[in-house]
Structure formats: C-alpha cells, structure tokens
Amino acid sequence: MTQPTDRRSVTPLTAVRLVALRELNTRLRTRGFVAGTLLILAVLVGYLALQASLFSDADRTTVGLTGQAAAIAEPLEQGARQLDEDIRTQRVPDVEAGREQVRAGELDVLVSGSPANLRALVKTELDPQVRALLSGISQQEVLDAKLIEAGLDPAEVMSEVNSVRVQVSTLETPDPERGQRLVVALVMLGLLYMSITTYGSLVAQGIVEEKASRVVEILLSTVRPWHLLLGKVIGLGLVGLVQLAVLGVSGLVMATSTGVLTISGVATQTLLWGLLWYLLGFFLYATVFAGAGSLVSRQEDMQAVLTPVTIVLLVGFLAGFAVIQEPEGTAAVVLSMIPFLAPILMPGRIAAGAAGWLEIALSLALTVAAIAVLTWLGARVYRAAVLRTGSRIRLRDALRG
Amino acid sequence: MPQRTLEIDSVSKRFGDVVALDSVSFDVRPGELFGFVGSNGAGKTTAMRIVLGVVSADAGEVRFDGRPVTHEIRTRIGYMPEERGLYPKMKVLDQLVYLAQLHGMPPNEAHRNAETWIGRLGLTDRRADEVQKLSLGNQQRVQLAAALVHDPAVLVLDEPFSGLDPIAVDVMSDVLREQAASGVPVIFSSHQLELVERLCDRVGIIRSGRIVACDSVAELTSSAASQLVVSAPAAPPGWAAALPGVRVVSESGGSTVLELAPDADDQSVLAAALATGPVHEFTRRKASLSELFRTAVAEGAIR
Numbered sequence: 151m152t153q154p155t156d157r158r159s160v161t162p163l164t165a166v167r168l169v170a171l172r173e174l175n176t177r178l179r180t181r182g183f184v185a186g187t188l189l190i191l192a193v194l195v196g197y198l199a200l201q202a203s204l205f206s207d208a209d210r211t212t213v214g215l216t217g218q219a220a221a222i223a224e225p226l227e228q229g230a231r232q233l234d235e236d237i238r239t240q241r242v243p244d245v246e247a248g249r250e251q252v253r254a255g256e257l258d259v260l261v262s263g264s265p266a267n268l269r270a271l272v273k274t275e276l277d278p279q280v281r282a283l284l285s286g287i288s289q290q291e292v293l294d295a296k297l298i299e300a301g302l303d304p305a306e307v308m309s310e311v312n313s314v315r316v317q318v319s320t321l322e323t324p325d326p327e328r329g330q331r332l333v334v335a336l337v338m339l340g341l342l343y344m345s346i347t348t349y350g351s352l353v354a355q356g357i358v359e360e361k362a363s364r365v366v367e368i369l370l371s372t373v374r375p376w377h378l379l380l381g382k383v384i385g386l387g388l389v390g391l392v393q394l395a396v397l398g399v400s401g402l403v404m405a406t407s408t409g410v411l412t413i414s415g416v417a418t419q420t421l422l423w424g425l426l427w428y429l430l431g432f433f434l435y436a437t438v439f440a441g442a443g444s445l446v447s448r449q450e451d452m453q454a455v456l457t458p459v460t461i462v463l464l465v466g467f468l469a470g471f472a473v474i475q476e477p478e479g480t481a482a483v484v485l486s487m488i489p490f491l492a493p494i495l496m497p498g499r500i501a502a503g504a505a506g507w508l509e510i511a512l513s514l515a516l517t518v519a520a521i522a523v524l525t526w527l528g529a530r531v532y533r534a535a536v537l538r539t540g541s542r543i544r545l546r547d548a549l550r551g
Numbered sequence: 552m553p554q555r556t557l558e559i560d561s562v563s564k565r566f567g568d569v570v571a572l573d574s575v576s577f578d579v580r581p582g583e584l585f586g587f588v589g590s591n592g593a594g595k596t597t598a599m600r601i602v603l604g605v606v607s608a609d610a611g612e613v614r615f616d617g618r619p620v621t622h623e624i625r626t627r628i629g630y631m632p633e634e635r636g637l638y639p640k641m642k643v644l645d646q647l648v649y650l651a652q653l654h655g656m657p658p659n660e661a662h663r664n665a666e667t668w669i670g671r672l673g674l675t676d677r678r679a680d681e682v683q684k685l686s687l688g689n690q691q692r693v694q695l696a697a698a699l700v701h702d703p704a705v706l707v708l709d710e711p712f713s714g715l716d717p718i719a720v721d722v723m724s725d726v727l728r729e730q731a732a733s734g735v736p737v738i739f740s741s742h743q744l745e746l747v748e749r750l751c752d753r754v755g756i757i758r759s760g761r762i763v764a765c766d767s768v769a770e771l772t773s774s775a776a777s778q779l780v781v782s783a784p785a786a787p788p789g790w791a792a793a794l795p796g797v798r799v800v801s802e803s804g805g806s807t808v809l810e811l812a813p814d815a816d817d818q819s820v821l822a823a824a825l826a827t828g829p830v831h832e833f834t835r836r837k838a839s840l841s842e843l844f845r846t847a848v849a850e851g852a853i854r
Contacts, residue, residue, distance in 0.1 A: 160623075160626050160653065160654065160655040164655075165653065168649070168652050168653055169653075172649055176640075176641065359638075359639075360638075363636050363637065363638060363639050364632065364634040364635065364636030365636035365637050365638050366636065367600075367605055367630075367632040367634065367636055368630060368632060368636055368637075368650065368697065369653065370604075370605055371603040371604065371605055371625055371628065371630045372625060372626045372653050372654050372655075373653055374622065537605060537606075539634075
C-alpha cells in the first residue's frame with residue numbers, strides 16, 4: 151500500500167481528456183462505426199452516380215419520326231440547337247412500332263403526318279418546348295406555301311425575318327455551375343442532418359447507459375458532472391467529425407475523379423464550411439440531447455424525451471430542400487439565421503453561393519451565442535438529473551435543481 | 552483526532568419531508584474495520600453517498616485527516632456503491648485501467664494495479680471479456696477491484712458481501728482485513744451481522760437516521776443484559792419465573808433461557824435449578840450482535 155501523495159490530483163483537463171478518449175476508443179473501434187461509415191459512403195456513391203446519369207439523360211428528348219414527318223429531322227434539330235434543347239431524332243418504320251417504343255419509354259415523342267399537319271404521340275404530356283418547335287415547323291411549312299403563292303422567295307423572306315433579334319443585356323452573369331452547386335449543397339444538407347442527429351443521439355444514449363448501469367455513481371465520486379459531460383460531448387463530437395471528414399473527402403475525390411463534379415474548388419470549400427457547421431451544430435444540440443437523456447434511466451424511455459429534439463432537426467432538414475431550391479429568398483435568409491436551423495441550412499446556402507459574408511457572420515454569431523445558453527441549460531439539467539434514477543424526471547424539477 | 556481518520560460530524564440530510572440522517576456523527580480510524588449496520592432505509596447508503604459527495608449534506612461536515620473532504624480527497628476514496636455499476640460493454644482490464652486513471656493514477660501504474668487486482672481476485676481468464684458476459688459473482692469481484700485499483704486511502708463499501716458465495720466472502724474478508732492492516736480506514740455496511748461481529752473492530756448501529764450505538768463489539772455486548780442457558784430436565788415449568796432480576800426468555804424440553812438484569816446473582820439461579828433436580832448445563836452467554844441489533848431496533852419501534 152503506497153502512501154497517498156499529491157500526485158493524486160486529477161486536473162479538470164485530465165478528467166475531460168480521459169472521458170473523451172474513452173468515447174473515442176469505444177466508438178471508433180467498433181464494427182458498427184466502420185460498417186456504418188461504409189454504408190453511408192455506398193449510399194453517397196449511389197446518389198452521385200444517379201446524379202451523373204440524370205445530368206446527361208434528363209434533358210434529352212428522343213423524337214421518333216415516321217412517314218412524311220421524317221423530313222422535319224433537319225429543321226427540328228436546328229431549332230433545338232437554337233433553344234439549347236437536347237433533341238435527338240430517329241427514323242421509325244411505322245406508327246405502330248413507334249407507339250410501342252413510346253409506351254416502352256424508348257421514345258419520348260412519336261411524330262407522324264405531313265410537315266404541314268404534324269401529329270405527335272406522347273406517353274403523358276408533350277414538353278412545351280418540343281410542342282413549340284413542332285408547331286413552328288408546321289407553321290413555317292404553311293407560311294412557305296403562302297409566300298410562294300404570293301410570288302415571294304421564302305428563303306429570302308426568312309433570312310430577313312431571322313435577322314431580327316431581341317437585344318438582351320444581363321445584370322448578372324449566369325452561373326453555369328448552378329446545377330452542380332445544388333448537388334453539393336444537397337449532399338451537405340443530408341450529411342449534416344445525419345451527423346448531428348446520429349451523434350447527438352449517441353450522447354443521450356451514452357448518458358442513459360451510464361445511468362442504467364449505475365456506473366455513473368462511481369464516475370461522479372471522482373469526476374465532476376460537468377467534466378464528465380464535456381468529455382463525453384467532445385469525444386463523441388470528434389468521432390462524428392472523423393466520420394464526416396472521411397465521407398466528405400472520399401465523396402469529393404470520387405465525384406471529382408469520375409467527372410460528376412467539375413467544381414472541386416467550390417466542393418472543397420463547402421466541405422470545410424460543412425465541418426465547421428457540423429461542430430457548431432453538434433455542440434448546439436449535444437447538451438440538449440444530454441439534458442434530455444439524463445431525465446430517463448432506461449433505454450426504453452429514451453425515445454420519448456429525444457423526439458422533440460429530433461423533430462426540430464427534421465424540420466431543419468425538410469426546410470433545407472426548399473431553401474436550396476431558392477437560396478436567395480427572404481424565407482431562406484430568415485430560416486438560416488435561426489440558431490437551431492442555421493447549422494443545417496447555412497452550409498447549403500453557402501454552397502449555392504447565395505450567402506453574403508455579413509449573413510454568414512451574423513448566423514455564426516447567433517449560433518455561438520445559442521450554444522453558450524444551451525450548454526449552460528443542458529449542463530444544469532444534467533447535473534440535477536443524472537444521479538436520480540427510477541422514473542422519468544420532469545424537466546421543470548431538473549431545472550429547479 | 553489521529554491522522555488519516557475519516558470523521559462524519561453532525562451530518563443531516565432530508566429528502567422532502569423525510570429525515571434521512573439526523574445529526575449523524577462517528578469516525579473510522581486508520582487501520583480499523585468499521586461495520587455500519589441498520590435496517591433497510593435507516594440511512595446507511597445516504598451516509599456513504601454523502602461521504603463520496605454523490606449526495607450533498609444539508610448540514611454537518613465530513614473530514615479526512617483533519618480536513619474537510621474536498622473533490623481532490625474524494626478521488627482517493629475507494630467506493631463500492633449499493634447499486635453495482637460498471638460499463639457493461641467494456642472489457643474488465645480496460646475498465647479497471649480507466650477507473651484507476653480517472654482517480655488520478657498515471658497510465659503505467661494504473662495498468663500494473665489493474666493486473667495485480669485481476670490476478671488477486673482470480674479474474675485472470677476473464678480480463679479481456681466484457682463485464683456483461685461475466686457471472687454475477689465475477690462482476691462483484693470486478694466491482695471490488697474497481698474500488699481498490701487506485702490504491703485508495705479510504706474504503707467505503709456499501710453491502711460488499713451481498714450476493715457473494717462463501718468462497719468469495721472469504722476472499723472479500725481477507726482483502727478488507729489486509730487493507731485495514733495497511734492503515735486504511737475501512738467502512739462497510741452489511742446485513743450479515745455474524746460477519747460484521749467476526750470482522751469488525753467497531754460497529755455503528757443506525758436507526759431512522761440516528762446513530763444509536765457505536766463501539767467495539769465486545770463493549771456493546773458486555774454492557775447489554777446477559778443470558779443464562781440452564782438445562783434441568785426435572786424442573787417444572789415456570790420454576791425460574793419468581794427469581795429476582797430474572798426474565799424467562801424461552802422454556803422448552805427442560806432447557807430454559809433466562810435473561811439476567813446486570814445486578815442479578817447467577818449463583819442463586821443455579822441453587823434454584825439444583826433444587827429441582829440434576830442440572831446438565833449451566834452456561835452464561837453474551838448477547839450476540841444480532842440480538843443487540845434487534846433490541847436496538849425494537850427500542851426504536853416502541854419509542
């Protein structure tokens with residue numbers, strides 16, 4: 151038996167570090183973490199591959215031409231080029247075969263009839279651009295006939311008509327990367343929602359585990375509640391950060407190397423912003439999850455106290471889709487300023503290139519302030535509730551101490 | 552007070568309207584095994600939790616080595632809570648090393664001590680198993696190791712013997728004796744009074760939040776009324792009822808148990824017994840701790 155000496159003081163830093171290290175060790179080593187990360191990565195790859203094929207296929211319209219209509223192939227493709235529409239034409243032997251191809255989805259439109267009297271067959275509805283093009287061709291045909299009737303040369307008249315164009319001036323240069331930015335923003339939205347929900351829930355789960363197994367009584371006889379809570383939050387936060395970074399970097403590398411993304415600069419920037427907002431969002435929600443978790447003593451009761459918190463996150467996630475569609479709108483700006491939603495919405499707006507520096511700074515400041523308040527509240531609830539086992543504790547009682 | 556004494560000084564605690572502890576005072580001296588006994592709900596666990604700072608006292612003070620127990624001193628206490636608790640999914644060795652480090656031990660020493668206690672408590676084959684896969688008896692051993700792994704300066708054990716098989720009881724007893732012999736004040740609560748009587752240097756009896764007796768077992772039992780066992784087969788029923796200072800506790804098959812007032816003369820009892828015929832047994836018996844405990848608790852019920 152050694153005589154106790156002064157080396158026996160556990161500094162707060164040591165206590166927090168030890169608790170955090172235990173969380174890192176027990177989580178990172180588990181098969182669940184590795185399997186989970188790989189699964190999400192697979193989903194991510196699948197989504198990117200889908201996006202890649204959608205990019206190349208979605209806007210292409212395949213038009214089948216049969217009979218006399220075969221003559222409009224040239225003017226149709228030319229008109230499509232002017233409208234920046236991707237239209238491919240192909241010959242179809244007869245209407246019956248074409249009808250089958252439309253039904254099977256191999257053709258988008260089957261056109262038959264004479265150029266002056268075109269008939270289009272589609273599965274459900276005709277793309278308005280294609281409709282306009284086809285109508286234009288028919289009208290041109292009729293117009294040509296009328297011009298010839300009037301003794302004029304259609305080619306001459308049309309070259310004169312075609313030379314008249316509207317003068318366009320733009321206030322802002324169009325962003326050719328917009329589509330890709332949206333994809334990046336969507337991926338980031340999903341990853342952030344998933345990471346904050348998952349690792350926030352893990353904080354609550356860990357606290358309930360310690361309460362249920364009663365190990366918390368031994369821990370609190372040597373560690374202060376606040377240090378135990380902080381160590382747990384930091385440890386799990388880092389596990390989540392590692393996972394998000396692994397997913398982000400590998401997703402980025404794959405998307406760039408396969409050519410799905412050509413804007414690696416924007417994507418890298420988004421990833422870095424995403425990691426920062428993940429940390430903010432995680433710390434914002436972690437102590438709320440911790441306070442909620444400390445109110446119950448059994449895993450079975452946990453869902454009930456966590457639901458209100460996860461619902462707020464879900465609302466943020468769903469609002470994210472709308473915000474990303476129109477990232478400059480007033481609603482998007484306001485929503486992304488609310489601290490509870492900012493960590494999920496702001497990175498998407500930044501990725502879409504819609505958030506100004508002032509807006510970013512303001513929402514950062516608001517979120518940090520909210521973290522301070524919620525950490526104080528969450529820690530207070532945790533300290534009051536963590537040693538009370540048995541039935542669920544009411545939030546009001548826990549806040550009263 | 553001698554050095555390295557754990558003093559509980561006028562500690563009170565209420566939970567709502569319930570008085571859990573009412574100005575409880577006692578001390579546990581270095582090298583001493585102190586038994587803490589009382590009925591369920593008498594306040595043993597609350598007192599121990601207050602020593603560990605897991606519950607805060609409303610009034611009073613806990614001191615160690617003459618100084619109030621602070622958070623720093625608590626890290627040097629070895630604690631076994633009534634509700635056993637370890638991380639179910641953590642391996643035995645990892646768990647002990649972690650707890651030793653949380654109590655301020657450097658990693659190397661934590662490892663060494665964990666291995667030592669694992670070997671000492673016969674858990675060597677189980678050291679890499681998750682705690683939840685161990686039998687209840689083995690989980691208890693890990694729990695004891697968790698209380699000892701950081702070389703505590705004080706041991707506070709709540710019901711350390713409950714749920715142990717006889718061999719584990721022996722191991723636990725040996726460990727506690729050895730810890731006390733090395734100068735550590737050891738306090739433990741138990742309902743196994745024979746065990747407390749055999750092991751402890753001093754005993755504190757708590758009833759409804761008050762200490763009603765606190766002394767060595769010998770002192771406590773000697774001051775109590777003593778009993779006589781008289782075996783006189785020929786004696787008629789009620790033969791001893793009229794003797795002065797004597798109360799008949801039980802009478803069956805010629806064997807009579809009598810309780811003597813401290814000033815009563817046992818020789819006159821013997822003479823009375825011999826007057827009825829042959830006497831096969833005449834034994835003076837000291838009250839056991841169990842009897843003492845029942846008396847102490849019964850007094851409370853009457854009061």
